[in-house]
Amino acid sequence: MSIKSNEEDGNQTEPITFILLDFNNEDLQVLFSVLFLPIYLVTMAGNILIILLVVNNQHLHTPMYFFLGNLSCLETCYSSAIMPRMLVSFLTGDRTISVHGCFLYFFGFLAATECYFLAVMSYDRYLATCRPLHYVMLMDGRICIMLIAGSWISGSLGISIIIFLVSQLRFCGPNKINHFFCDLTPVIRLSCDKTDLVEMTAFIISSIGTLPPLLITISSYVGIIKNIIRIPSTTGKQKAFSTCSSHLTVVACFYGSLMIVYVLPNMSSLSDLKKLFSLFYTLLTPLVNPIIYSLRNKEVKDAAKKTFKTLTALASQYECLQKQVINVIN
Numbered sequence: 001m002s003i004k005s006n007e008e009d010g011n012q013t014e015p016i017t018f019i020l021l022d023f024n025n026e027d028l029q030v031l032f033s034v035l036f037l038p039i040y041l042v043t044m045a046g047n048i049l050i051i052l053l054v055v056n057n058q059h060l061h062t063p064m065y066f067f068l069g070n071l072s073c074l075e076t077c078y079s080s081a082i083m084p085r086m087l088v089s090f091l092t093g094d095r096t097i098s099v100h101g102c103f104l105y106f107f108g109f110l111a112a113t114e115c116y117f118l119a120v121m122s123y124d125r126y127l128a129t130c131r132p133l134h135y136v137m138l139m140d141g142r143i144c145i146m147l148i149a150g151s152w153i154s155g156s157l158g159i160s161i162i163i164f165l166v167s168q169l170r171f172c173g174p175n176k177i178n179h180f181f182c183d184l185t186p187v188i189r190l191s192c193d194k195t196d197l198v199e200m201t202a203f204i205i206s207s208i209g210t211l212p213p214l215l216i217t218i219s220s221y222v223g224i225i226k227n228i229i230r231i232p233s234t235t236g237k238q239k240a241f242s243t244c245s246s247h248l249t250v251v252a253c254f255y256g257s258l259m260i261v262y263v264l265p266n267m268s269s270l271s272d273l274k275k276l277f278s279l280f281y282t283l284l285t286p287l288v289n290p291i292i293y294s295l296r297n298k299e300v301k302d303a304a305k306k307t308f309k310t311l312t313a314l315a316s317q318y319e320c321l322q323k324q325v326i327n328v329i330n
């Protein structure tokens with residue numbers, strides 16, 4: 001936001017706040033407040049649980065679980081950038097948001113990092129199923145760290161560029177955002193500067209963020225499916241297919257919604273559709289990913305059980321100690 005523009009333009013005043021026009025519908029408003037809070041809490045609980053399990057269990061220190069842990073970390077971050085502010089405005093009915101507060105929402109662009117993680121994870125699974133003999137060599141610790149760091153860096157770079165460009169724009173009047181959070185396109189539309197450069201950059205960043213990982217993901221799953229077809233036993237086949245199809249469903253929902261929101265042209269006739277689909281990647285994916293990828297997985301379940309047992313053991317020891325202390329005092 002360039003502060004100096006106030007003086008330059010004389011009588012033009014910059015809006016200090018934006019107003020979010022979410023649904024223009026009271027019933028939906030109530031429904032969404034009731035739905036979003038539990039969704040957010042479950043999302044946080046699921047993802048944080050996975051991070052804790054991965055970090056604290058030695059036998060989950062493998063590339064696959066590092067990717068999962070980092071994915072959960074990422075989802076915790078960007079849901080927390082978007083959801084709490086959205087919930088507050090739903091619950092209090094306060095639709096105003098400061099222009100700088102709005103920028104926080106661009107962290108939704110971390111979704112690009114998620115695309116890379118999903119691609120890396122599908123490639124990892126591809127190597128594990130189709131090249132099991134070379135897997136350990138192909139996915140060693142160094143490569144694993146490079147892939148993870150690369151995903152984080154490219155996502156953060158994208159956000160920094162977007163935030164920088166948008167912060168150079170002047171907003172000099174219209175301040176009604178037709179969305180329930182400050183998504184990039186509706187915000188850009190309010191600027192009174194030429195926005196071609198920002199729109200072009202955003203388009204390029206979102207295309208680079210989604211298309212190459214999508215291609216990697218699709219080709220990895222094609223390889224995995226080919227391999228599954230060769231499994232001789234029917235039960236083995238079914239099991240492998242069920243895991244694979246649940247992953248594919250999540251991946252398809254995620255990419256589909258991202259592309260509808262960011263890659264489709266910026267037409268007002270599409271804005272309601274985009275509003276709805278932005279819920280998919282902000283709300284739905286972070287909620288279902290931990291369930292689909294980890295909590296259905298035997299190793300993670302075992303780790304969770306073990307941790308839970310340790311905790312209950314600690315609790316009973318603590319109770320025991322408490323009793324002893326009470327006895328001593330009495």
Ligand SMILES: *[C@@H]1O[C@H](CO)[C@@H](O)[C@H](O)[C@H]1NC(C)=O
Pocket residue numbers: 051054055065066067068069070073144145148
């Ligand atoms: C993320 O990946 C790094 C590098 O492999 C790993 O050391 C770290 O434990 C991972 N983080 C989580 C939360 O799993």
